[in-house]
Amino acid sequence: MPPSSLRVVYAFAREMYPKTTDVFIQYGTAGFRTKANLLEHVVYRMGLLAVIRSRVKNGRTIGIMITASHNLEPDNGVKLVDPDGEMLDGSWEEIATRMANVSDTELEATTADVIRQVGADMALKASVYVGMDTRYTSPRLASAAVHGAMALKGTPKEFGIVTTPMLHFFVKCRNDETYGTPSEEGYYQKIVGAFKRLRARMPVAGEYNNTLYVDGANGVGGKKLNIIKKTLDGELDLHMFNTGGNGGKLNLNCGADHVKSTQTAPVGVEHVPWQRVASLDGDGDRIVYYYIDDKNKLNLLDGDRIATLLASYVNQLLKEIGASDLSVALVQTAYANGASTKYITEQLKMPVTCVSTGVKHLHHEALKYDVGVYFEANGHGTVVYSGKTKEAVRKIFEEGDQEQRKAASILLDIIDMTNETVGDALSDLFLVETALCARGINTKQWMQLYDDLPCQLMKLSVKDRNVVTTADADQQSTSPEGLQSRIDELVANIPSGRSFVRASGTEDVVRVYAEADTQENVQKLAAQVAQAVYDLAGGVGTRPTLPE
Incomplete structure (x- = not known):
């Protein structure tokens, strides 16, 4: 593309999306995320970058999602989705950060430099899918993404309000037609259709009941689940709360992050003792379960619990079809409760790998196994199946004995029910309900599989979060000097003690x-x-208060 063709890049920036702040913004774990009023120029530039990335990938579709996930409503964000439905390749994060922070007058030259750096053939067609969450600032930002794509002669397609995992699914399907149809209806047909097929031949038994309360975090996940609810034909009795009406605010005192972080129930949900409740987050990529017992105590079933439930169920099905030679492994982060790791290794006898925080790290590690189950404790995770696994299950379904074919049929539906591209609260909800129903257990029995160690997660404001650096999958602090030795001293004085610190990838905190x-x-x-x-x-604000 000749330099003259890039003039429209600067023209759009100057006239519609000028950079009006000197605040430095960095592409982190979940893309760019900050106050919405600081993002228009950033999102426009990510439209440019998506087109460049598409051309580097020979015209394959790239996704742009406008969301701030579990953050409160004044925030927003943008992240790019790679052709296989995965997070943006890590080597491009520095490029994204550079493009987001240059001045308007430098943008044209920087864009040209990036095109040369990555070797993009700007004569190729480029395809960009754009989705957004329910925030009132999202439509304006989505428009900026579209204009960015158009400025470099890419072809944008808008999906409107969708969950983040839906957009990942659409991108994957567009680039791999064997995975599904790149539309909201295609998503429902594959994932919800598999659940309905299974439920039709899996009678409710034991202590399981098909009533589920759902906290929608006043976000897009609750809205989509309301649509799905109408098609379930009573196979799952959903009671929806916090779906965006009655003045409820996105993620405010509700949703998966609220329940996990505060260990308290969300507002707006009617609670019955022992009744299971699922809490989604604002963009529908996280889910945690909980129940209130007869002493009014909240009992949390977080990502660790979901991972162990799904891994043990899938492993059981693999044994039933005679494919126990396929490797099943769980991938965790340092935030996983130590009791869950012990349960996986000693009771389930499965390998566990610990990786750095961030879904991209878990996802890439999980792909190394025939079946990889990964979840962050916050409820963000999924299951991935290798081509070898899918081929083996299909072959047994066709050639195995009657019992093997029955188990293989269930496993094929489990695979279809799974959004393998990224953590998906809706897909995970159906997977959990299937596993609970198959086992005939309720949430209390699920909770009794192992006892969590008491844990606490705190946020601390500092002058510069990047001062804190880590190694060994975030378990060891490498700076500031002296911090790790101090943590080691403190941990040594506490029975079963374990502690680590890390700079947040989504907020300006440690x-x-x-x-x-x-x-x-x-x-x-x-x-x-x-x-x-x-x-x-260099903490700022109130000094932490030590218990007496």
């Missing part, structure tokens, strides 16, 4: 995680480690 044998000790350890971070990393 996160402090702690585990211990008792609630009292975990509160003590978390506060002590937070104080060490405050002293060594």
Whole structure:
């Protein structure tokens, strides 16, 4: 593309999406995420980058999702989706950050430099899919993405309000027609259709009941589940709450992040003792379960619990079809409760790998196995199946004995029910309900599989979160100097103690995680480690208060 063809890049920037702030913004774990009023120029530039990325990938479709996920409504964000429905390749994160932060007058030259750097053939066609969540700022930002794509003569397609996992699914289907149809209806046909097929031949038994309460976080996931609910024919009795009406605010005192972080129930949900509740997050890519017991205590079934439930069920089906030679592994982050790791290795006897925080790290590690199950403790995760696994299951379905074919049929539907591209709250909900129904267990029995160690997660404001760096999958602090040795000293004094700190990839904070044998000790350890971070990393605001 000759330099003259890039003049429209600057023209759009100057006239419609000027850079009006000097605030530096970085492409992190979930793309760019900050206050919505700082993002228009960033999203426009990501439209440019998506077209370049598409051409580098020989015209394959790239996705742009406008969302701030579990953040509150004033925030927003943008992330790019690669052709296989995965997160943007890590090597492009620095390029995205550079394009987002240059001045308007430098944008044309920087765009030309990036095109040369990545070797993009600008004569190729380019395809970009755009989706957005329910935030009032999302339509304007989606328009900026479309204009960015058009400025470099790409072809954008808007899907309107969809969950983040839906957009990942659409991108994957567009680039691999064997995976499904790239539309909302195609998503329902594959994932919900598989659930309905299974439910039709899987009678409700044991302690399981088909009533499920759902907290929709006042976001897009609840809206889509309301659509799905009408098609379930009573196979799952959904009671929906926090679906965006009655003045409810997105993610405010509700949703998966609220339940996980505060260990308290969301507002707006009618609670019956022992009744299971699923909480989604604002863009529909996270899910946690919980129930309130007869003492009014919240019992949380988070991503660790979901991972162990699904892994053990899939592993059971593989044994039933005679394919136990296929490797099944769980991938966790340092935030996974230590009790879950012990349960997986000692009771389920499955391998566990710990990787750095961020879905992209879990996803890539899970792809190394025949069946990879990955979940962050926050409820973001899925299951991935290798081509070898899918081929083996199909062959057994066609050639196995009667019992093997029956189990293989179930497993084929499980595979269809799974959104393998990324963590998907709706897909995961149907997977969990299938596993619970097949086992005939309720949430109390699910909870009794193992006992979590008491844990606590704190957020700490610092002058610069990048001062805190880590290694060994976030489990060891490499800076500031002296922090890790101080953490080691504190942990050594607490029974079953474990703690680590890391800079958030989505917020301007440092996160402090702690585990211990008792609630009292975990509160003590978390506060002590937070104080060490405050002293060594330049904390701002109120100093952490140590328990008496």
